[in-house]
Amino acid sequence: MPAVSFQHVFKSYPGPKGELQALKGVSFDIQPGEFFGLLGPNGAGKTTLISVLAGLARASSGTVCVHGHDVVTDFATARRHLGVVPQELVFDPFFTVREALRIQSGYFGLRRNDDWIDELLTQLGLADKADANMRRLSGGMKRRVLVAQALVHRPPVIVLDEPTAGVDVELRQTLWQFIGRLNREGHTVLLTTHYLEEAEALCHRIAMLKAGQIVALDRTTSLLSGTASTMLSFKLDGELPSALSEQARWIGRIVQIKAHDAREVEQILVLLRQAGCKVEDLEIGRADLEDVFLEIMQADTYPGAFVRRPEIAGVSR
Incomplete structure (x- = not known):
């Protein structure tokens, strides 16, 4: 099931x-x-x-x-x-962290849940905030409490x-x-x-x-493994040759160009050299999930x- x-x-x-x-x-x-x-x-x-x-x-x-x-x-x-950690910061400003977790436990009929609450507070770095009012917590601490609330009923x-x-x-x-x-x-x-x-x-x-x-x-x-396996990454202040500009991704000065094999890598480097591009900090690595994601989202x-x-x-x- x-x-x-x-x-x-x-x-x-x-x-x-x-x-x-x-x-x-x-x-x-x-x-x-x-x-x-x-x-x-x-x-x-x-x-x-x-x-x-x-x-x-x-x-x-x-x-x-x-x-x-x-x-x-x-x-x-x-x-x-089900335990859900929402995207938005939602909290009750009238209770301490421990009180909020005890109330959340009560929603699921858990009367004696303090041992698990103590473990959640420790594991999520909230032990020193257990008696602090929710409205006094930073955004990151509130996020930790949301995680604890989602897990309080195991x-x-x-x-x-x-x-x-x-x-x-x-x-x-x-x-x-x-x-x-x-x-x-x-x-x-x-x-x-x-x-x-x-x-x-x-x-x-x-x-x-x-x-x-x-x-x-x-x-x-x-x-x-279903996308290009190699990614060239380098810094460039000038323009790319037209043969590469359409397939390149820019992040500030950093240029990323994907290649499927060593032959394509060699062809890209030849085009950069012929165009007189002053490449800095050249790296050749494998494509990651971001590359896969962009390829899928941009495809028709x-x-x-x-x-x-x-x-x-x-x-x-």
């Missing part, structure tokens, strides 16, 4: 120019114990899909289940199996919607160490993030959404390698 199952999920909203289709027949399963990434540009439908999963929005059609429990017809049981499925947006390096490391431990203990994790290096390092499988539709779904390693059609949907999810990248 899948930990999470989306089957033919549509969601539309009324708009000034007619109905806006936020989700267009999304279907995929997440297996128990899997660390699953859901990626896409802003407006792709990621948060809408998570809102449907969490019961904050109702799908126009289709079914969503958590461990076999429908989020509409069996919502209470489905919700107990849900088998953990949903992280942009959990590290705008937070410091220390919190990222602390969060991923703790979530990684929970995943190794058998918890299923669904992650949305714009930090693609996080998704590449953490996720066993990845789905990519574009305009409310799944345009890629495969193991992380398969997605990485999607190669078959990007839409494989293996029946066996597994837990190895």
Whole structure:
């Protein structure tokens, strides 16, 4: 039985120019114990899909289940199996951190939960803030409390919607160490993030959404092997030759050009030399998930390698 199952999920909203289709027949399963990434540009439908999963929005059609429990017809049981860290900072300013976690425990009928609350406070670096009022915390500390609230009832499925947006390096490391431990203990994790290096390092499988539709779904390693394997990166103050300008990606002074093999690398270097380009800090490395993501999002059609949907999810990248 899948930990999470989306089957033919549509969601539309009324708009000034007619109905806006936020989700267009999304279907995929997440297996128990899997660390699953859901990626896409802003407006792709990621948060809408998570809102449907969490019961904050109702799908126009289709079914969503958590461990076999429908989020509409069996919502209470489905919700107990789910812990959601929202993208927005939402908190009650009238309680301390410990009080907020005790109240959250009460929502799930947990009366004696202080041992687990203490462990959450320690693991998430909140032990010294346990008796602090929520409104006195920094944004990063509030984010830690949201994670603790999502985990306070020990849900088998953990949903992280942009959990590290705008937070410091220390919190990222602390969060991923703790979530990684929970995943190794058998918890299923669904992650949305714009930090693609996080998704590449953490996720066993990845789905990519574009305009409310799944345009890629495969193991992380398969997605990485389905695009150009080599990336040239260098600094340049001048212009690129026209033969390279269309395929280049600029990040400030840094130019990135993809190549499939050593022969293409050699051809790119010859063109740069012939054009008299003064290249600095040349590096040749492998393409990463950001390169795959951009290639898929910019394509009009999607190669078959990007839409494989293996029946066996597994837990190895």
